[in-house]
Amino acid sequence: MVDLVESLRAVDGAEARVIAHLGSLDFTVEYVRDDLESRYSDRDLESAYRLIMANQVTGDEFKQLIDESFEAQTLFFENVVVFVLPSARYEAIFASFDRTEPFPVLDLIDAADRS
Numbered sequence: 001m002v003d004l005v006e007s008l009r010a011v012d013g014a015e016a017r018v019i020a021h022l023g024s025l026d027f028t029v030e031y032v033r034d035d036l037e038s039r040y041s042d043r044d045l046e047s048a049y050r051l052i053m054a055n056q057v058t059g060d061e062f063k064q065l066i067d068e069s070f071e072a073q074t075l076f077f078e079n080v081v082v083f084v085l086p087s088a089r090y091e092a093i094f095a096s097f098d099r100t101e102p103f104p105v106l107d108l109i110d111a112a113d114r115s
Helices: 002-009 042-066 105-114
Strands: 016-022 027-032 073-076 080-088 091-098
Touching: 002 016, 002 027, 002 105, 016 042, 016 080, 027 042, 042 080, 042 091, 080 105, 091 105
Parallel strands: none
Antiparallel strands: 016 027, 016 091, 073 080, 080 091
16 A cells, blocks of 8 residues: 555655545545645544445446446546545545646556556
8 A cells, every 4th residue: 555655646746635545344544645634534534435435336336337447536626636546346545636737637547557
């Protein structure tokens, strides 16, 4: 996991915010940028985990429907880009970044695939 965190943080043009491993029953925050540590409570993180995992379950059903797998779910917000990178059934890597123009979407997916 350390290699993956470092690979994602090393992508030019992508300032990492939070990177976490999402397991089927629990999550582990692997990296949080210093200026954001006090911004998220344990309750906030738990709520986010539950919402993302609920989406993972429906995502599995959608993948079966279209007969395709996906490398990443990407959410674009006004100032943040979020990646959910599936690693196993009901497990994933969550990674959020500051949104910049241009944003290196494919570079981040490639970095995750290499790790």
